[in-house]
Amino acid sequence: MTLYAWEEAVVTRSTRRPPGDDQSRLMVKVARLYHERGQKQAQIAEALGITQVRVSRLLRRAVDVGVVKTVVVSPPGVHTELEDQLQDRFGLNEAVVVDVMSTDERDIAQNLGAAAAAYLDNTLLGDEVLGISSWSANLLAAATFLRPTSSPVVSDVVQLVGGVGDPQVQIEANRLLTTFAAATGATPIFLPAPGLLGTADARRSLMSDPAVQQVTARWAELTTALVGIGALEPSPLLAQSGNSIAAADQDTLRKLGAVGDICLRFFDESGRLVASDLDDRVMGIEPEQLMTVPRRIGVAGGTRKLSALRGVLQGGWINVLVTDITAARHLLGTQ
Incomplete structure (x- = not known):
């Protein structure tokens, strides 16, 4: 049976801090622009002066190290x-x-x-x-x-x-x-x-x-x-x-x-x-x-x-x- 759920990405400060403070700041910034402000990868790349490929890699890295966590919130009536x-x-x-x-x-x-x-x-x-x-x-x-x-x-x-x-x-x-x-x-x-x-x-x-x-x-x-x-x-x-x-x-x-x-x-x-x-x-x-x-x-x-x-x-x-x-x-x- 198909179940419907809302998916919410939560950006957090990771306890497993990725190496390099500059890279960490950039990764968190990219993650916030993408998940919290809803900007597309191409928009983020243009705004930050980096390639879209790098944006994509930073987003994947943010998930890997725990900076971005996914929470599934069930709507009312779904148990x-x-x-x-x-x-x-x-x-x-x-x-x-x-x-x-x-x-x-x-x-x-x-x-x-x-x-x-x-x-x-x-x-x-x-x-x-x-x-x-x-x-x-x-x-x-x-x-x-x-x-x-x-x-x-x-x-x-x-x-x-x-x-x-x-x-x-x-x-x-x-x-x-x-x-x-x-x-x-x-x-x-x-x-x-x-x-x-x-x-x-x-x-x-x-x-x-x-x-x-x-x-x-x-x-x-x-x-x-x-x-x-x-x-x-x-x-x-x-x-x-x-x-x-x-x-x-x-x-x-x-x-x-x-x-x-x-x-x-x-x-x-x-x-x-x-x-x-x-x-x-x-x-x-x-x-x-x-x-x-x-x-x-x-x-x-x-x-x-x-x-x-x-x-x-x-x-x-x-x-x-x-x-x-x-x-x-x-x-x-x-x-």
Whole structure:
């Protein structure tokens, strides 16, 4: 992603004083005229009665000996230092940190969605096979904010996990894929199944269905996965939508130490997979296969999801994170 920054040259008195007082004075004078007054090298050469080649050499020398130092000042809303710290701490390939205007989860979703869309606009360059989880307010916002491309940048958008809850949720999952596909020029490939079945036998039966197998076969071709990160405790909006697992299943997972999930695969605070009988009922990509996708983008924020965020980062489930500034500071222990 392209980051914009202001670059400012600062002329200082070097502690490593270059040899020759006359040369030092000339070098500092040239540096001040160039960096502080904005004069061109040809103007400086004419004013001081020296060649432009010498001006250029003096400017390079000023940098070499520390007379001129470059300071990059990030504009408001750009948090490159936090992003670098997240990348170093958790081994991420990329981190995107954004401001949010309130603690309301709907507002957070809009801000994270806009940031994820901007990241994707800059990094989807063509011939991508992208997998996307079935339901996430953050991802739906991202799909909505994507700028339509003049030529396809994604060949196929593949659903990674079925819809969860009542049939309306499958409609929302289809809307997510359709919106994303329309913006990127991709073909949407839907998983014709619920996300969580009642029994393992039902899952085995559906997984052998030819229509389902046509979708699951595409998971091996994924170049990018775009996923939401769920907390064990669903948000009120999520619970009202029917897109959450049953209370009894939540209790079982809580006792096993689960703190969150990706594509209905639950993990603990260290990022380790939590094994339960739910795994045999999930219609979705297996954790091992998800981990082989070259780029795995997680979009999540807010303090409610901090435990899930820590777990997903500790476990290496994702290698690109889009989050908000408050969550980033909590993850780094600076707030």
